[in-house]
Amino acid sequence: MPGNSSRRGATRRPGSKKGATVGSGGQSRKRLEGKGPTPKATDREHHPAARRARAAEKNSGTGSSRPSTGGGNRSPQKRSSANTAEMVAGRNPVVEALRAGVPAKALYVAARIDSDERVREALKTATEAGLPLLEASRTDLDRLTNGAVHQGIALQVPPYEYAHPDDLLELAADSGRPPLLVVLDGVTDPRNLGAVVRSVAAFGGHGVIVPERRAAGMTATAWKTSAGAAARIPVARVSNVNRAIESLKSAGCFVVGLDAGGDVQLPGLELATGPLVLVAGAEGKGLSRLVRENCDAIASIPMIGGTESLNASVAMGVSLYEVSRLRAE
Numbered sequence: 001m002p003g004n005s006s007r008r009g010a011t012r013r014p015g016s017k018k019g020a021t022v023g024s025g026g027q028s029r030k031r032l033e034g035k036g037p038t039p040k041a042t043d044r045e046h047h048p049a050a051r052r053a054r055a056a057e058k059n060s061g062t063g064s065s066r067p068s069t070g071g072g073n074r075s076p077q078k079r080s081s082a083n084t085a086e087m088v089a090g091r092n093p094v095v096e097a098l099r100a101g102v103p104a105k106a107l108y109v110a111a112r113i114d115s116d117e118r119v120r121e122a123l124k125t126a127t128e129a130g131l132p133l134l135e136a137s138r139t140d141l142d143r144l145t146n147g148a149v150h151q152g153i154a155l156q157v158p159p160y161e162y163a164h165p166d167d168l169l170e171l172a173a174d175s176g177r178p179p180l181l182v183v184l185d186g187v188t189d190p191r192n193l194g195a196v197v198r199s200v201a202a203f204g205g206h207g208v209i210v211p212e213r214r215a216a217g218m219t220a221t222a223w224k225t226s227a228g229a230a231a232r233i234p235v236a237r238v239s240n241v242n243r244a245i246e247s248l249k250s251a252g253c254f255v256v257g258l259d260a261g262g263d264v265q266l267p268g269l270e271l272a273t274g275p276l277v278l279v280a281g282a283e284g285k286g287l288s289r290l291v292r293e294n295c296d297a298i299a300s301i302p303m304i305g306g307t308e309s310l311n312a313s314v315a316m317g318v319s320l321y322e323v324s325r326l327r328a329e
Contacts (some may be wrong), residue, residue: 086157088220089141089150091118097155098125101231102223106132110141110152119153160218163234165244168207169251171234172275179253179275180205180323185241185291186282187312190216193235194225195313196280201229203320204327209236209244245277245294253277255296258315259287262300266319269299272326278319280312 042053085105088097095118097104107126113119126133141150172179182200187193193216197208216222217237223230238244245255253275264270279295281287286309292298301310301318310318 085159086220087145087148088155088157089145089148089153091116091122091151091153093220094118094122094153094155095125097157097220097224098122098129100224100226101228102155102157102220103231104129104131105156105158106134108134108136108141108144108154108156110138110150111135113152122153122155155220157220157223160223160235162218162237163207165209165236165238165247167234168209168236169248172206175206177204177206178273178327179277180320181207181209181248181253181277182316182320183209183241183245183248183255183277183279184211184215184312185279185287186211186215186285187280188214188216189283189312190219190222191225192216192283192311192313193218194222194227194230196316197222197226197233197235198229199313199317199320201226201233203317203324205233205320207234207236209238209241211241212237212239242290242294245279245291248277249296251275255279255294257281257287257292257295257298258301258319259292259298260300260309262298264297264299266299266301266322269322269326272323276323278316278323280316283312284309 042050044050088094088102094107098121104126107122109119109123123133136144136154138152141152141154144156145154168181169179172181180200180203182196182205184193184196187196187210193208193210199205200208210217218230218235226233249255254271255277256269257279258266259281279287279291281291287295287298299319301315303310309315
C-alpha cells in the first residue's frame with residue numbers, strides 16, 4: 001500500500017552516492033562548472049597549428065618547446081632552403097632547365113613513370129651532373145609542385161643568392177673598366193630579367209640591380225632565359241631602388257634612365273665611357289616618377305615607324321650595345 005517502505009526497492013542501499021531524487025537541483029552541478037578558457041591552438045599539443053609552430057621553431061634553431069605568443073616587433077624567422085627552393089615541373093621545362101645549366105639540388109621522378117626521350121635525357125643529364133635522383137609518388141609530386149602539371153618529373157632549384165650593390169662596384173674595380181650597371185625598376189617578367197642578364201654579360205656589364213618587391217627575381221625561368229649568363233653576372237636585390245640609385249651616384253656613377261621622350265638621344269650618349277648606370281622601367285608603365293626624377297638624364301632610343309615603345313629587355317640590350325660601341329671607340 002502507499003507509504004509502505006518495506007516493499008522491494010523502496011529503500012536505498014547504504015552507501016549510495018546518488019543524491020536527492022526530488023527535482024533536478026544538484027544532479028548535474030559538476031557538468032555545468034566550466035573548465036577555464038579554451039587554450040590557444042598553438043598550446044594544444046596535437047593541434048595542427050601547434051605542430052606547425054614546433055616545426056618552424058625547429059627550423060629556426062630556437063629549441064623552445066613552446067612558440068612565443070607575445071606581441072610587439074618580432075624578427076621574422078629565417079626560412080630553410082627546403083621552404084624557399086623552387087620546383088620546375090613538367091618534362092619540357094625540366095629538360096630545358098638542365099640544358100641551360102640551371103643550378104639544381106635534386107631531380108624527382110614518379111614511380112613507374114612512362115619514359116620517353118625527354119625523361120631519358122633528363123635522367124642522363126642529371127646523372128652526369130651528379131644530381132640526386134629521388135623517386136616520389138604522384139601525390140608527393142603534387143604537393144612539392146603545389147599542384148602544377150608535373151608529368152611525373154620535377155627539378156628542385158635552390159634559392160638564388162643575391163649580391164649586394166657594393167659587390168658590383170668592387171667587381172667593376174677589379175675588372176679595370178669603368179662600372180656599367182643596370183637597374184630594373186619594377187620589371188615583373190622573369191624572362192625579361194634573364195634576357196637583361198644575358199645582354200649585360202654580352203656587352204661588358206658588371207651586374208644587375210632589382211627591387212625586392214613587385215618585381216621579378218632570379219627564378220629558374222630567369223636562369224634559363226639568361227642561357228648560363230646568370231652564372232657569371234651577379235644580381236643584387238635592394239629594398240628601395242631610389243636609395244640604391246642615390247648610393248650609386250654618391251659613388252661617382254652617372255645614372256641614365258631609358259624612357260620615351262627623353263632629354264637626349266641614345267646614339268652618342270655623353271659620359272658613356274665613364275661609370276654608368278642604365279635604368280629601365282616596368283613593362284608598359286616605364287619608369288616610376290621618383291626614379292625618373294632621380295636620374296641624371298633620360299635617354300630615348302630613336303625608332304622608325306609606328307612602334308611606340310620597346311620591351312624592357314630589348315631596350316636595355318640596344319642601350320648596352322651602344323654603350324659598348326662608344327667605349328670601344
